[in-house]
Amino acid sequence: MKLKVVCRKVYDYVRYDLKEIAFPSSLPDPPHIKKRRKLTWNERFLILKEASRLYAASWVRDIGPELRPNDYKKHEEHEAKKEVKENEPSVLEDLAVAARGGMETLRPALQRIYMTRASAYRDALKSFIQGYQEGVQQVMEKKEDSKITSDEADNSKKAT
Template structure:
């Protein structure tokens, strides 16, 4: 009878403490320098939810990066007129990569695949060009270093070295 009590106690302790930690691990404590944020009140929470949902709905209609910059306290980026004017006087601009991906994602996998391939090819080309430029610069640096070492070994420098060595030895023929 005593063994059953011990077994039951060990199993119940395992389930109560260890198994709970295995199934639902507790998170690590916050670092000491982190100050906990206060909990939002219901009206504040509702206001945040309202702003987030408004921005989300507007994001499907247009680019909201300027609004986000203003909300975060940053100055909006300057407008550049790099596009050509259309008939109604507005400027036509090239869509960004993020906009391309967003439009393609709405169309499904068939439209998303070519956009992602174009992005990967563009990045691969940029990486290849950067690596090629690095190798060329590295080779130029090695060539300059080798040229400077060769110029130090020129006959003029060799004569100067030999004459100073001879003078130090005391083999001066004029004496």
């Protein structure tokens, strides 16, 4: 081969193939996708300014209600619930006190926990069964209603 041909092939390899190997291009967009217009420098600056403001605000421990108003509503409700519950010791606190007392005090505390869990499970199971039975009754009533209407329709066809 001539030197000129070899140089052209090496040049093409570096320019096209090597670039594609090092930095592969993504698949082209589907035909139904409309390309957005490019942003102006002013729009880019405004976006950067807003993003940096939000980023700087995120470094503060309490960023305020103007950025996350929904979180503050939840936090206030949680504090109200916490004030009500502060009078009763939590389960963990109860267990910690019982564990310090030894096995004699730990056993009744664990039994209380198991009994409350069992009663909660039993109540949930009862409410589920009750709801299931109500659903079955509704389905059966619908079937009876549809059966009555179909029987009436059959009787009217026989009469004519």
